[in-house]
Amino acid sequence: MQFFSSGSLSERSSGDVLIVPCFGSKVSSKSKGQTKNKESALHECSLIASLGDLDREAKFQLKASAFKGSLGETFLFCSSDIKEKRILFVGLGEEADFSFDNARKAFANACVFCHSKHFKKINLLATNLKHFDQAVEAFIFRNWSFEHLRGKKRPSVLWESLHILGGPADAKKIAQRASALMEGVFLARDLITNNADVVTPQHLVHVAKTLGKDAKTKTTVFNKKRIEKEKMGLFLAVAEGSSYEPAFIIIEYRGNPSSKDKTVLVGKGVTYDTGGLSLKPTASMDTMKADMSGSGCVLGVMKAAQNLKIKQNLTVVIATTDNAIGPKSYRPGDVFKAYNGKTVEVLNTDAEGRLTLADAMSYAIKELKPTRLIDVATLTGACVIALGEYVSAVMTRDSALEKGLMQASYTTGEKLWPMPLVEEYRDLLKSDIADLKNIGNRFGSSLQAGLFLEEFTEGCPAWAHLDIAGPAYADKAYGYFPKHATGYGVRLLMEFLESLD
Numbered sequence: 001m002q003f004f005s006s007g008s009l010s011e012r013s014s015g016d017v018l019i020v021p022c023f024g025s026k027v028s029s030k031s032k033g034q035t036k037n038k039e040s041a042l043h044e045c046s047l048i049a050s051l052g053d054l055d056r057e058a059k060f061q062l063k064a065s066a067f068k069g070s071l072g073e074t075f076l077f078c079s080s081d082i083k084e085k086r087i088l089f090v091g092l093g094e095e096a097d098f099s100f101d102n103a104r105k106a107f108a109n110a111c112v113f114c115h116s117k118h119f120k121k122i123n124l125l126a127t128n129l130k131h132f133d134q135a136v137e138a139f140i141f142r143n144w145s146f147e148h149l150r151g152k153k154r155p156s157v158l159w160e161s162l163h164i165l166g167g168p169a170d171a172k173k174i175a176q177r178a179s180a181l182m183e184g185v186f187l188a189r190d191l192i193t194n195n196a197d198v199v200t201p202q203h204l205v206h207v208a209k210t211l212g213k214d215a216k217t218k219t220t221v222f223n224k225k226r227i228e229k230e231k232m233g234l235f236l237a238v239a240e241g242s243s244y245e246p247a248f249i250i251i252e253y254r255g256n257p258s259s260k261d262k263t264v265l266v267g268k269g270v271t272y273d274t275g276g277l278s279l280k281p282t283a284s285m286d287t288m289k290a291d292m293s294g295s296g297c298v299l300g301v302m303k304a305a306q307n308l309k310i311k312q313n314l315t316v317v318i319a320t321t322d323n324a325i326g327p328k329s330y331r332p333g334d335v336f337k338a339y340n341g342k343t344v345e346v347l348n349t350d351a352e353g354r355l356t357l358a359d360a361m362s363y364a365i366k367e368l369k370p371t372r373l374i375d376v377a378t379l380t381g382a383c384v385i386a387l388g389e390y391v392s393a394v395m396t397r398d399s400a401l402e403k404g405l406m407q408a409s410y411t412t413g414e415k416l417w418p419m420p421l422v423e424e425y426r427d428l429l430k431s432d433i434a435d436l437k438n439i440g441n442r443f444g445s446s447l448q449a450g451l452f453l454e455e456f457t458e459g460c461p462a463w464a465h466l467d468i469a470g471p472a473y474a475d476k477a478y479g480y481f482p483k484h485a486t487g488y489g490v491r492l493l494m495e496f497l498e499s500l501d
């Protein structure tokens, strides 16, 4: 994607479309003083006054088409007298309601419209456009599609250039920054969307090594032998059934070498979750290539952190395998010993994420000494039942961490809600033959998963668990999020990292 910026409309180069954002209007009301009607929507469009006579024609067409400027509405006006031949009017909804989230929705929608018409070169009239940053961000956020699986060589980025007219002085910089951030989001989406026989543990290793080429970054990978030597017994148990070699990945980025502060992000990297011998029902398996969304997210954060050269120390840790059925699959009823020495009775091989994360987290705490550790995982179906498909859960005992993550959630629109680590439920994880069981009962099982993970956080100054089982993968597009892999968490965690002192 390329970006250009000019002060006024007359300075624009040729393009496939000129986007003109318009505020909508209240529906005519009979009560005195409120007689606002369609005319006010058209009034806002006098932004294009410099188009001369066309302005009148455009207004006429808008009126005739009953365009109201409501949020997400689009209207394409064509004329041979316009440089681009087309103006796309984009409804912003009522001015009084125009929030930064509405700016994102309007422009994500405009982006989708541009895709449908195969527009490549976009001119955007941004004079006095409120929430410009979010508008441009969403316009880039949606400029992604995944076509590899069709066997076509279509580019994953659809429109190619954006020329901003009359925006803020630093418009180009804002767009370039957003684009650098979205590279992280797109990396996550590509990894999550692609086949599980492509995105294997070794593929994640390849991505991690590529990220490790950055000057401030170092990638370390443990192979199976080394994982055995480290005695990561829970992670190894999950990996037993797999025909792929597991990998333990550590990517260290030093954005602030003089500081001891370090954020460690641990991502669930189960490249496919069949459930193992506790096999999932057929329909529940359909989206399980997305069970590495946590690792996709943290790799995306690493990419974005490098692109934006953030001044934070950041380490990403991923214990990756798939959860498959094979002659050597781990079995319900067997007991395995974790990296931290705790023994776990596995009563359901489908509760595998917490096993891989447990070893990754206790290793990270002991060896990497984080100031704060955040794990990101598509951990429980119960979390989707509790909060729906658009909201993730955050579980933590650290109020500063919770506050920071919630603030980042509000700013980015990547929805997050606190769920409690209820001490009284810990009994549910007691085993007769080991220190812990890997499942409790059906009631509040997301919280039990959180409590299970907490057993592996000893010595960690601050820990938060993000269960992203809902928002990582979407059945249909919503808000400004695309269908399928959303890239959820990359913007949220980048915002959080950048908010740290």
Ligand code: BES
Pocket (backbone or CB within 6 Å): 273, 275, 291, 348, 350, 351, 352, 353, 378, 379, 380, 381, 382, 384, 439, 440, 445, 469, 470
């Ligand atoms: N990967 C799943 C969780 C999941 C479910 C993610 C639906 C996204 C959508 C996880 O490994 C799992 O299977 N969890 C079990 C735990 C249970 C056996 C205690 C679940 O949620 O049913």
Ligand code: ZN
Pocket (backbone or CB within 6 Å): 273, 275, 323, 349, 350, 351, 352, 353
């Ligand atoms: Zn599972």
Ligand code: ZN
Pocket (backbone or CB within 6 Å): 270, 273, 291, 350, 352, 353, 378, 379
């Ligand atoms: Zn899983």
